[in-house]
Amino acid sequence: MLSLLATRRRWPLAELAARLAVSERTVRRDIETLRLLDYPVVTVHGPAGGYQMGPGHTLPPLLFDADQALAVAVALQTAPSSVFGLGEDAARALETLEQVMPARLRAAVESLRLTALPNYWEFSASPIDPETLKVAGTAVRHRHMLRVETRRTDGSRPVPGEADFEPARRLEPHHMVIWAGRWYMVGYEPARSAWRAYRLDRLYLHPPTGISFDPRDLPGGDVALFVMTTHDRGDTPASWQCTGSARFTLPAETVARWAPGGSVVEHLDPEHCRITLGAWSWAGVAGILATFDADLDEVEPAELVRACRRLGRRWAGVTDISEDADLPADP
Template sequence: MSATSARLLTVLSLLGARARWSGEELSERLGVSTRTLRRDVGSLRALGYPVSTLKGPDGGYRLGSGGELPPLLLDDEQALAVAVALQTTPTSVSGIDDAVARALTSIRQVMPARLRAEVDAMHLTTIPNSWEFPAPPIPPDTLRAVGHAVRNRHLLRFDHRTPDGRRPDPGDPDFTPPVRAEPHHLVVWAGRWYLVAYVVPEEAWRIYRVDRIHAHAPTGAGFRPRRLPGSDVARYVMTTCDRGDTPARWQCTGSVVMDLPADVVARWAPGGSVVEYVDATRTRITLGAWSWAGIAGLLATFDADFADVRPAGLRDACRSLSRRYDRAGR
């Protein structure tokens, strides 16, 4: 395949992956000049692909309706990535097992025999709701509603369920009015899906657990993207302690107050932990493990002092581990 043909396929792939691209963004992504990009867009139009030019200061390119991608072309690494992604998705999204199986079958049909063998070799067994993925699976309708709002930059109106999955009535003490927010990013971390959104009435950024979102009808109201509190959305989620998390189900669950700032503890806390701000230098962390000794061992990895250890079983495990470490250090 010539370099030009390969680049045209890349342009098509990029245009299909996002609603709009600026000419500068596409040129930088492809490593070509804007003049070469314009020539490539003209070639695609000549082949029948409806690539629209968007006018104005924020203009660029968009693939119009009816623009279908050519037959699937995957290298070995891409084939492996697709197989793994499709087979692990049901652990965090519910009710799509049959769709995953059909998607894998469709992809196999357009692959050469060698790549089909690569995909078949990567056969995974996923365990929904396992403690390795400590969050309830997300209904596909919820994921579509939230993802559509993020992609199209539309205001999202939703109820946020309680940790036990309830939608409290107005008279319930746990009742909160529906949230109306600007959804900016979806982030998956430690088996949990998070929505990073700006809540206009509060004039504040918030992070919501997507598995607790009950989306209302689409608003269709657009918004302009805002600058995030940090330059890296992944780091922002990982270092924010107020993510709406609750402890994952473990045989043992305990908590301590640690002499570290909340953003540091949140960044390194195991998946399924809960991190709570106490003050500028102290943080309460609640976490679980198969045993009290397991929790005590996890706490040691932070290399910081801690106090207010709860419950008694965790205190006993800390004393036992202390004696064991003392003997090993002699």
């Protein structure tokens, strides 16, 4: 209703109700709600009467407290790291908000100026296209079927005749999740009778179908846990100075839950999986492998094998603080 009132000078009651697909009684009630929120909605009497926005309606009153203002400032300054092309718009939005904020809130926002630095531990994905977010988010919100194809790791789309081409498949999108700087879609594929977690930037979305589907219950009911424990969610190895792999005596879902961003987990059997990951040094890769506290073999390449042996020798030399040290037992 606010956006409609801002588009032209006057809206007759019947026309406003028809445009919003609600009753005239609902329009009157919502008008009173807007007035209670200090929006200057004016009633114009007479045959050509209706409702219009009074002076000072360019922006709604900003009813942020200090904590909310800081949350908005952080969100606008960090959003461009995960969504492509938002840098200039986010900066202008923050500047606009600051201009209409009370002095107290403006000072709080100006006190938090962020400089985005590369994260040397969790490698985020490249920023995602806003149009992809719009199409995916609309489909999730309205429960509309999507037709999708899987992109290559470089973002290109296979075409018919190429070895890795797969025809478009139908997907019921239920949730969108952002984790470790990556956007994921959780959906159900009717043809495969399976729930999946997909890297959104690895999906090519066809135009909206408008075909509705009935909501389903996600196995386990926890969408965050589902994404974090799904090993085949489309992740690819990040670019590191040193990248290696090893086979763990652990289930893939366990390793996927705790593996650092930018690593890939492959299911081998119910008790084994392979992880591919990187770090700034071979000792760094070996150290990450050690955090899983599990048996491992098939370690590659040779540089990683040598790093594991060096760390093993160093750790073997670790002694107690004293002969009588009262240290807690291992859990």
